[in-house]
């Protein structure tokens with residue numbers, strides 16, 4: 001549902017990208033996603049196709065495997081992917097915005113040339129390890145350490161809730177050095193002491209790999225440290241970039257849920273009439289439409305600011321906070337319109353709603369973005 005015709009603002013190239021990703025989702029994701037979600041598996045066979053469509057690192061320059069796309073195009077890609085499933089979008093987001101972007105922004109020229117083109121081609125998968133069992137919203141309290149021994153760093157600690165953790169060929173791992181300064185390291189799969197353990201008890205984002213990363217005295221050379229990352233600002237900069245895509249993705253899930261609810265309400269007959277003809281159902285659908293339209297408009301404006309280099313991290317916080325909250329509410333309300341059918345994976349609203357519980361929490365919870373915005377407009381910090 002695009003009630004204000006915001007997609008009329010897309011140029012021809014952006015429209016082509018939208019249609020291409022939408023077609024991919026309709027043809028290759030929708031027929032299988034319910035089954036994969038129930039099995040709790042990510043459909044790995046889609047990775048080469050996603051790479052072929054240019055969905056990994058599309059905003060980077062061609063020399064790094066990208067297509068130099070603008071941020072509205074990037075947002076549209078994320079929106080269309082999450083129209084399918086938040087897990088599919090998360091895969092692309094983590095590959096592009098967290099793993100590749102960490103290397104792009106903070107890596108050496110050698111690291112960029114070694115990893116980025118192969119990651120864009122889907123030959124190498126990446127993950128981003130910041131969160132720990134005891135350090136979530138407060139990543140500055142992380143316990144993972146990096147000890148320097150000559151030209152080698154020794155990493156020790158545990159990362160938790162890491163998307164694509166066990167399937168990644170290269171993990172971006174954040175750790176504190178002896179002085180307490182947070183630094184980023186590229187840890188390749190198979191490095192002695194580095195292991196992963198998948199989390200199989202999720203009720204949300206089931207079609208996505210989520211893992212624990214265990215670093216037991218893992219030795220990596222200085223050449224695997226991201227040379228331009230120093231302090232917590234580095235991972236937070238990467239997350240800011242990532243959550244722009246998370247917010248766009250939430251719009252896609254909400255649009256899909258609303259469209260499904262409207263179509264269902266028009267067909268479903270009770271008391272001799274389509275349920276869409278009852279005032280309560282109409283009010284529910286219109287509330288969903290009104291709230292969704294508000295966050296779609298925020299998305300387009302933030303995309304413009306991103307393209308002009310004027311987006312502040314607080315603008316992205318506002319977009320992420322609103323989009324994920326509204327999408328969750330819309331998807332849940334859509335499920336209600338679908339009645340009992342709504343609790344199955346043959347329909348999509350509830351799958352989206354429970355997925356959106358994760359998007360509300362990761363890359364800064366709803367509350368944390370409230371505190372970021374509160375600090376911005378009042379000048380007072382209320383984090384602790």
Ligand SMILES: Cc1cc2nc3c(=O)[nH]c(=O)nc-3n(C[C@H](O)[C@H](O)[C@H](O)COP(=O)(O)OP(=O)(O)OC[C@H]3O[C@@H](n4cnc5c(N)ncnc54)[C@H](O)[C@@H]3O)c2cc1C
Pocket residue numbers: 094128129130131135136137138160161162163164205210358361362363364365366367368371382383384
């Ligand atoms: C499916 C999934 C995938 C993920 N993927 C990744 C990944 O790839 N890489 C990665 O590094 N991390 C990842 N995460 C972790 C995610 O970023 C964290 O879950 C998130 O930062 C919140 O941390 P927490 O879960 O420890 O919650 P906590 O920080 O413990 O928060 C618990 C509750 O307390 C609230 N709270 C915390 N502090 C405050 C405060 N100061 N004031 C008011 N309320 C507060 C929170 O808003 C929340 O409601 C993922 C999480 C999920 C669920």
